[in-house]
Amino acid sequence: MPTTSRRAKNKARTRDALIAAATTLFRVHGYEATTIDQIAAGAGVSRRTFFRYFPSKDAVVFPRAEERLERFRELLVAEGGETLSETLLRACREIGQDFSANWEELVLQQRLIETEPLLQARERDLDQGWELAIADALRARGRDEVSAQVLGGALMGALRAVFRIWTSSDEARDLESLGAEALSLITGLDQPRGARR
Numbered sequence: 001m002p003t004t005s006r007r008a009k010n011k012a013r014t015r016d017a018l019i020a021a022a023t024t025l026f027r028v029h030g031y032e033a034t035t036i037d038q039i040a041a042g043a044g045v046s047r048r049t050f051f052r053y054f055p056s057k058d059a060v061v062f063p064r065a066e067e068r069l070e071r072f073r074e075l076l077v078a079e080g081g082e083t084l085s086e087t088l089l090r091a092c093r094e095i096g097q098d099f100s101a102n103w104e105e106l107v108l109q110q111r112l113i114e115t116e117p118l119l120q121a122r123e124r125d126l127d128q129g130w131e132l133a134i135a136d137a138l139r140a141r142g143r144d145e146v147s148a149q150v151l152g153g154a155l156m157g158a159l160r161a162v163f164r165i166w167t168s169s170d171e172a173r174d175l176e177s178l179g180a181e182a183l184s185l186i187t188g189l190d191q192p193r194g195a196r197r
Contacts, residue, residue, distance in 0.1 A: 017043035
């Protein structure tokens with residue numbers, strides 16, 4: 001058992017070293033000018049090792065995206081008696097804590113995205129995963145396909161706007177407050193079908 005634990009720790013260290021090397025190189029040279037060979041060398045590993053951890057250079061710009069989305073999906077499962085708004089707020093609050101702990105990394109990520117069409121496309125693909133997770137949660141609560149997709153898209157648009165405001169600040173703002181405000185602006189999440197406001 002200790003061997004597996006040691007192996008897992010070594011893998012995590014190598015992955016973290018690749019992320020740190022990429023972050024430093026992207027900050028200094030920009031995304032386009034940075035090569036996979038430079039990232040691998042900066043982490044003290046081979047090019048081949050890089051590809052064991054990341055399938056491409058753009059994947060290292062979004063190193064925790066899949067884990068965050070999976071966690072978000074788990075959090076969207078309602079806890080006893082929660083309204084959909086409460087579930088979404090709780091899920092966003094927890095994911096937001098992870099984002100807040102990694103503010104500098106995410107600010108750099110957004111700066112890179114602003115200048116690279118390939119990264120913009122990758123971000124759109126990732127955002128679709130979050131939007132689908134929200135729509136799935138809405139369908140699980142009895143929403144029909146149209147309202148699930150429309151409300152999922154509206155909510156994701158609000159969260160994307162909050163994220164851009166947050167990462168464009170000169171210092172980390174209170175992401176939880178920004179997110180709560182955005183969620184309060186999205187209406188109709190808990191209204192039964194056919195109910196009027």
